[in-house]
Amino acid sequence: MLYRENGQFKTSYRADQAVFPIAQDRLAILAIIAAAIVVVPFVAPEYLFRAILIPFLILSLAALGLNILVGYCGQISLGTGAFMAVGAYAAYNFQVRIEGMPLIASLLLGGVCSTAVGVLFGVPSLRIKGLYLAVATLAAQFFVDWAFLRVKWFTNDSASGSVSVAGLQVLGLPIETPVQKYLFCLAFVIVFALIAKNLVRGHIGREWMAIRDMDVAAAVIGIRPVYAKLTAFAVSSFIVGVAGALWGFVHLGSWEPAAFNIDRSFQLLFMVIIGGLGSIMGSFFGAAFIVVLPIVLDNLPYWFGIPIDTALAAHLTFMIFGALIVFFLIVEPHGLARLWSIGKEKLRLWPFPH
C-alpha cells in the first residue's frame, strides 16, 4: 500500500536512470545510511561494533569487490584472500617504511598494489574460462601465501611472520575506539559502494556484463575482451585490496598470512553466491549472512541460558549454518538479492495482486 510508485512520473532521462528510481527506495536507503552514521554509534554496545559491525562492513566491501569480478564480469576467482593479503601487507609496508605516511594513503596504495597483482593474475583469463580460471586464480592464493610466509622483507623481518600496526589516525583524528573504527570503515564502504554502483551501470559495467553473458558475441559487437576482463580484475582487486588492508589495520590490528588463507577466499565466494551474483545489494546480504549468522547461532544457547557443551554448540552452528545455505540456494538459486527483489515486486501489488 505504501510501497507503490503511482504518481511518480519521470520527466527526464536523468530521473529515469537514477540509482534508486523509486522514491520510497531512495528514502529508505538514505534513512538507513543516516541511521548507520548518526544513531548506531550512540546506541550499539562495544561488542556489536568490534565483533559484528566492523567485520561485516569490511567483508561486505571485499564481497563487493569480488562481485564485480564474478557477478558482473563472470570470471570466477578463488584468489580473493590473496588480493586481500596483498592489500594488507602492501599497506603495512607503506605505513612502516615511509615516515609520516597518511593512513588513507597507505590503505589506497595497498589497493593499488593489489590491483597490480590482480591484473597480473587476471592475464590468464584471456585464454582460459570458467572453472579452469578458478584453478588459475587459485595459483595466486598459494603464491601469495608462500610469498608472505617466506619473503622476510614483506613482514619487516618479523621473527614470527606476524605483523601489527598501532596508533592509527586520519588528519590528527585517532582511529582507536570502536565507534571511530566503525565510522572509518563505514565511510570506505559508502564511497566504494557508490563508485561500484556507478561503474556497473556505466559503459564499462555493460562491457563486463556483455563479456559475462557471451564473450564471443561481445567481441563481435566491438567490446575488447582484454580491456573488459582486465579492468574487471583491476577494479575488483583494488576494492578487495583496500578491504584486506582495512581487515588487517582496523579489525585485527595484528595479523599473519593465515588471516587471508584459502578459507577466506571461499568464504567471500560463498558470500557473493549466496548474496546474489551481479548485485551490489547482494554483497551486503551475503556478508551479513556469512558473518553475522554463525555468531548469532553461537550465542543463542548463552542468551537463552541453555547449558550446552562448547564443542556441541560449535558443531551445531556448523550444521544449522550449512543447512541454511542449502535451504536458501534451493529456495532461490539467484541469491538473497533476488529474494529481496521478488519481495519488492510482490509488495508493489500488495494488497491487490492481479
Added chain:
Amino acid sequence: MKLKSISTAIVIAAAAAAGLATSTAFAQAKEQFFPVLVYRTGAYAPNGVPWANGYVDYLKYTNAKGGMNGVKITYEECETGYATDKGVECYERLKGKGATVFQPLSTGITFALTEKAPGDKIPLITAGYGRSESQDGNVFKWNFPIAGTYWVAADALVQHVAKKEGGLDKLKGKKIALVYHDSPYGKEPIPLMQERSKLHGFDLQLLPVTAPGVEQKATWLQIRQSRPDYVFLWGWGVMNSTAIKEAVATGYPREKMYGVWWAGAEPDVKDVGDSAKGYNAVTMQHGTETGSKIVQEILKEVHGKGQGTGPKEEVGQVLYMRGVMSAMFAVEGVKRAQERYGKGKVMSGEQTRWGLENLALDQKKLDALGFAGVMRPVSTSCADHMGANWARVHTWDGSKWQFSSDWLQADESILKPMVKAAADKYAAEKKLTRRTPEDCQS
C-alpha cells in the same frame, strides 16, 4: 514472514537483555569471571580438548575448595577453532562480562590480543607459548608468558642434545633440522636456533610444513638426503603423529627426534604407539603427572562428585596438566592481587595484572597447592614476566611418557639480550617507551 522475523528478533533481544540482567546480578554476589578460550573442534581439537578440560577442572576444583578467599569463580567457554578472527570475536564477547584474565591458547590470537589488551586493561597469560619477547615486562606490560616461552624450550633442547654429545663445543659441524608448523607458532624458535647455531657452529636446516601438516613427504625426503644429527619438531596436532610416521617410513631414528611441548603429549604419539618409542619432547616443567597430589585432589573433589569435564582417564596427562597449571597461574594471580587490594574482593583486570606481576610461588606454596614435583618455583617481577626458565625432556616408552633428563635451565646470557632487542624493536614500532620504576610500583 516479515512480522515473524521481527517477532523473533524481539524475542532474541529480550533474551539477551535477560541474560545481561542475570550476569550483573551474579557480579554482585562476589564472583570473579574467568573467560576460557578453547578449541574443542577443528584440526587441533585433539590437543585443545585436554587443555580445556584441565583448565575448567581446576576452576571447578578451586570453587569446590571454597573459591579464592571466598570469591567464587564463574567462567564461560568460547570456541575459537584456533582461528584468529574467531578468537578476537570471543575476546570481545567475553571481555564485556568482566573478564579477569585471558589465555588465548594460540600464538596468532596472542599477537592480535597483545594489541587490544592494554587498551582494555586485561592481562594475558600465555603459559609456555605466545611471543617470546613478551617476557620483557617493561615493554609488554599486559603479557605474561609465565614459566616458559618457545625460546626457553628451544634453548633447553639445544642444551640437552649438547649434553648428549658431551658439551656445547661438540655441536660444531653437527646438523640440526627444525621441522616446524608454518605459522607464527612454528616460527617462534627460529631466531634462538639461529643465534645458537652461530654461537656453536652447528648447521641449522629449516624445514617448514604447511598447516595442518598432513603432507610431509617432501620434508622427510629432504631429511633422508641431508641426514641431520637431530630433528627438532615444532609441530602440532595431526602434524606430530604424521611426522613420527614419516620418520618411521624414512628410517629416521626416533631417539634423535625432539618435539616442543605441543608435540610431546599423549594425543601426538598414541596413534603411532610402539613405533614412536624413543621419541623425545621438551616439557615446560611438568609431564604426565597422574601421581601428583593436585591430580588426586581433582579426581576426588571434581570427578569424584560427578563434576569432571572430560574423561577420567585423561586427568593428569600432559596437556591436561598444562591446562591445570595455566588455570593455577590465573587463580594465584588473583589471590596475590587480593593480598594487596583486599582479601575476599573481586579483582579487576588491572589489579590482577599486579598480582601476576608479583607472583611468588615458592616451594612451600607449591607444596600446599599440590604441585610438588610437578613444577619448580615461579617468581615474576616487573622486568621479568616469565618467572622461571626451567624445562625437562621426557621420552615416550611406547605406552607412557617418562622423564629422561634432569632439570634444564635456559641460558639467560643468550636469552636476555635477544628478548631485550626484540622488545625494543616492538617498542620502537609501536612508539612505546619502557616503563619507569614508578610505573612498576603501581
